[in-house]
Structures are given as structure tokens and as C-alpha cells.
Amino acid sequence: MSKLIGRKTIVLCLMIIVSFGFTYVNETVALRDIMHPDNLVEGNLEAKVPMASEVIFMSERPIPYLRKEFIGFKEALAFKESQGNYFSINTYGYMGKYQFGTGTLHLIGVYNPNSFLKNPALQEKAFIAYTSRNKWVLRKDISRFVGKRFNGITVTESGILAAAHLAGPGHVKRYLRSGGTFKFADAYGTTIKDYMKKFSGYDLSAIPANKKAKA
Structure with missing residues (x-):
């Protein structure tokens, strides 16, 4: 039991x-x-966690290189003028990515500054038109002076056209024909010589010389 x-x-x-x-x-x-x-x-x-060698820090990322052609020229000039800002207006009323004045805009067929400032595509067309027009105005001086040296700087077509954007083609003619002795500076102290040096050596053969260029 x-x-x-x-x-x-x-x-x-x-x-x-x-x-x-x-x-x-x-x-x-x-x-x-x-x-x-x-x-x-x-x-x-x-x-997957990246190895240290696989990490690219912001300061180490490669900067895009724009070749010494027209696109490189216009973007470098735009950065100098406004840091590439389409909506910039400086203290003297020059406006847009390329800092145009109203008088220059009238030359290339743009009559509404407010609409111009809001229209990046029109600003790009305006820059091409103005560069093309200046190339025609300065065609003889380009032919005559490219390759010569003034004030330690070799004259190039792109340097001439950049200086024309800064000072107008008439002042650039005077500078070249004086052998570089004619003095010009804008309201911020930038000179024709500065632009001739900074923007030298770009190939602008893609831009035609056109007396009647319009945006």
C-alpha cells in the first residue's frame, strides 16, 4: 500500500x-x-558598418572641376559676381547671378528687371547674349591684343570678355589700346587687370560674335 x-x-x-x-x-x-x-x-x-577608410568627410569630398570652356567661364564669373545667386541684388542695384544693371539689360532686350530677377533661364540667356555682343564689339581688339602682355598678364579672349562684363567694352578698349595704363575700378575697387588675370585662358570659341544678340 x-x-x-x-x-x-x-x-x-x-x-x-x-x-x-x-x-x-x-x-x-x-x-x-x-x-x-x-x-x-x-x-x-x-x-554593414563602413570602415574608417570608406568614410568621406564633407571637407574631403572632391570639388567638381569645370573645364576651361564656356560653362566653366560663366560659372566662375557668376561666383565672383554673386556667389552664383540668381536672386542677388547688390548695394548699387546690380542684380541676378551675373549682376546686370538695367542699362545693360536694355541693350539685350530685357525691360522688366523684376521679371528678370525671378527668371533664372532668362538670366542665363542674358549672359550669353551680352558676352556675344561684347565679343563683336571687341572683335578687332581680341584679334590685335590676345597673346600680348600688359602689367605682367598675358591677354586672352576670355580675360577681355570678363573685363568687359565688369567695366563695359568701351573701357576695355581704352585699357588695351593704352597698353594697360588706363585705370578703371568699379565701386568695390575691382579693376580690369583683376578680371583679365582671374578669368584668363578659357576657350570661348563656342560663343559667336553677334552685334544684335538678344536674351
Whole structure:
């Protein structure tokens, strides 16, 4: 009788242990499902962390190089004039990416300064038109003086046309025909010589000389 009671006790204990075991497992599964739902653990969980050698810091990123052609010329000039800002107006009223005055705009067929300032495409056309017009006005001087040296600077077509954007073609003619002795500076102190040097050596053969160029 005592043996039978002992066996029943053992069986009962095993049932209790097994019961607790399944309950524990079930609770564990339930907790896992709550903490890590299937939709968060399915798929590839590998994350690639870049090595130090693979990281390029902002200051180390390569600066785009614009070749010594017309696009490089106009963007370099625009940066000097306004830092490339289409909506810039300086203290003297010159406006846009290339800092045009109203008188110059009238020469190339632009009569509404407010609309001009809000229209980047028109500003680009205006720059091409004005450069083309200046190339025609200065065509003889370009032919005559390119390759000569004034004030330690070799004269180039792009230098002449950049200076014409700054000072107007008439002043550039006087500078060239005086052998570089004619003095001109804008209201900020920038000279023809400065622009002749800074913007020398660009290939502007893609821009035609056009007396009647309009934006």
C-alpha cells in the first residue's frame, strides 16, 4: 500500500513539474513574440558598418572641376559676381547671378528687371547674349591684343570678355589700346587687370560674335 502511495506521489510530482515546464516554455515563447514580432526578425539582419577608410568627410569630398570652356567661364564669373545667386541684388542695384544693371539689360532686350530677377533661364540667356555682343564689339581688339602682355598678364579672349562684363567694352578698349595704363575700378575697387588675370585662358570659341544678340 505504501509502495502504491509512493508511486502515485512520484507520478503526481512529475505531472506538476511537466506542467510547470510547458507553462514556462509557453510564457517564454509568448514573451519572445511580443519583444521580437515575426515582421521584425524575418529576412537578412546583417548591417554593414563602413570602415574608417570608406568614410568621406564633407571637407574631403572632391570639388567638381569645370573645364576651361564656356560653362566653366560663366560659372566662375557668376561666383565672383554673386556667389552664383540668381536672386542677388547688390548695394548699387546690380542684380541676378551675373549682376546686370538695367542699362545693360536694355541693350539685350530685357525691360522688366523684376521679371528678370525671378527668371533664372532668362538670366542665363542674358549672359550669353551680352558676352556675344561684347565679343563683336571687341572683335578687332581680341584679334590685335590676345597673346600680348600688359602689367605682367598675358591677354586672352576670355580675360577681355570678363573685363568687359565688369567695366563695359568701351573701357576695355581704352585699357588695351593704352597698353594697360588706363585705370578703371568699379565701386568695390575691382579693376580690369583683376578680371583679365582671374578669368584668363578659357576657350570661348563656342560663343559667336553677334552685334544684335538678344536674351
